[in-house]
Amino acid sequence: MSKNDQxxxxxxxxxxxxxxxxxxxxxLQWRGKxxxxxxxxxxxxxxxxxxxxxxxxxxxxxxxxxxxEDMSPKEKEGILxxxxxxxxxxxxxxPKMVADVIKDPKGQVLQIQEQITSKAEDLSNRLQLESYxxxxxxxxxxxxKQISQLTDLVGSLQKKVDKIDRKLAKS
Amino acid sequence: xxxxxxxxxxxxxxxxxxxxxxxYSLGKFNIVLDKNEISDNWGRDKAIQLFQFFLISRNRMxxxxxxxxxxxxxxxxxxxxxxxxxxxxxxxxxxxxxSRSKTKYIQRQGSSYKLNMExxxxxxxxxxxxxxxxxxxxxxxxxxxxxxxxxxxxLYKGVFLPNRIYEDWTSSERDNLQMLALNAYLSLSExxxxxxxxxxxxxxxxxxxxxxxxxxxxxVQMMAHMLNGNRPQAIRCxxxxxxxxxxxxxxxPLPATIKLYDSIRSK
Numbered sequence: 001m002s003k004n005d006q007x008x009x010x011x012x013x014x015x016x017x018x019x020x021x022x023x024x025x026x027x028l029q030w031r032g033k034x035x036x037x038x039x040x041x042x043x044x045x046x047x048x049x050x051x052x053x054x055x056x057x058x059x060x061x062x063x064x065x066x067x068x069e070d071m072s073p074k075e076k077e078g079i080l081x082x083x084x085x086x087x088x089x090x091x092x093x094x095p096k097m098v099a100d101v102i103k104d105p106k107g108q109v110l111q112i113q114e115q116i117t118s119k120a121e122d123l124s125n126r127l128q129l130e131s132y133x134x135x136x137x138x139x140x141x142x143x144x145k146q147i148s149q150l151t152d153l154v155g156s157l158q159k160k161v162d163k164i165d166r167k168l169a170k171s
Numbered sequence: 172x173x174x175x176x177x178x179x180x181x182x183x184x185x186x187x188x189x190x191x192x193x194x195y196s197l198g199k200f201n202i203v204l205d206k207n208e209i210s211d212n213w214g215r216d217k218a219i220q221l222f223q224f225f226l227i228s229r230n231r232m233x234x235x236x237x238x239x240x241x242x243x244x245x246x247x248x249x250x251x252x253x254x255x256x257x258x259x260x261x262x263x264x265x266x267x268x269x270s271r272s273k274t275k276y277i278q279r280q281g282s283s284y285k286l287n288m289e290x291x292x293x294x295x296x297x298x299x300x301x302x303x304x305x306x307x308x309x310x311x312x313x314x315x316x317x318x319x320x321x322x323x324x325x326l327y328k329g330v331f332l333p334n335r336i337y338e339d340w341t342s343s344e345r346d347n348l349q350m351l352a353l354n355a356y357l358s359l360s361e362x363x364x365x366x367x368x369x370x371x372x373x374x375x376x377x378x379x380x381x382x383x384x385x386x387x388x389x390x391v392q393m394m395a396h397m398l399n400g401n402r403p404q405a406i407r408c409x410x411x412x413x414x415x416x417x418x419x420x421x422x423x424p425l426p427a428t429i430k431l432y433d434s435i436r437s438k
Contacts, residue, residue, distance in 0.1 A: 019427060022426060029425070031422075035342065037336075037339045038339075044420055045420065047421075
């Protein structure tokens, strides 16, 4: 892999704690751990903001290490700013996405199910599956009758061709 | 639902005698073939990586060649790379068979490949199977659960493929196995709490060495110290838990831990 084309992988682990508070009401807490795989650096967190900061630091380090040594400070600054812009855009939507999954896992599953159903319907429309039906016993019987008729027909055609061949050979 | 009994555990523990290839992936990567250890650098790194990749296949499902190439060689991988690496594995594990014959240890299904578990003993596989037995019987067959968890813990000698911690294709399996180990330590420490408080303390300590923020382990340890008649140690254990949770997460212990602490203090 070239210096310009590097990967940063993160492993995110969430642990859910359901407990009763002092008043006996059920409450929930999330604890998490993020690992940057390439250097095995780890951080525990209870707020998603910490995850974003951690990833941002690691991505900045990656961008810095990927820059060519002969680049001018201005060029380096420009690349770093671009890297930060991309991450900022992602970071804006990512916590919401994660938070949605945590808040409403059932809703997320339903959404995925709907997407699968819609894709399956789309595929079924394109393939027109209704026109395909399972082969019945009578279908097979009809088919074998037709094959046998075709075999007879080919046999008689072959005889005719042989006859013509013989005539041509004599003349 | 499968009904487990002690024959399941005996079979899992005896599996090692039946297989002639033993693969150790927990704590250290090591291969033993017909009781002979194969040296660490038996092949090119990619051939070793390919063999290690087969160790992580989920539920022992065969993996498509394209998936393997994509993960191990990324965009530079070709069929040829895969073939060369596979051939190298075969040459080491089955030097006497011809290069075209089927391999005994790696099963091919079309374009997919997996370890042939009939001939291979893999520590992480047996570890998971023992924990599955333990989790299924705990609460109604506790003696069996103890046997299963003890067997599993004996196999967990450290993280999965420690020499590959910087490779992202290993991280998910490593984390998964570590979580199973933590739960096994905790379950076993709870099961042994009343009769073997000292062993329970040792087990929770092992769990906390893996993850110092594992709050349940502190709770079991506090109870074990109390059963052992060591109230000051139980209080110190709570203090440590509180300190770690504050430092790592910025949070207080859960109400159940605080309640236990209060009851210890009042005694």
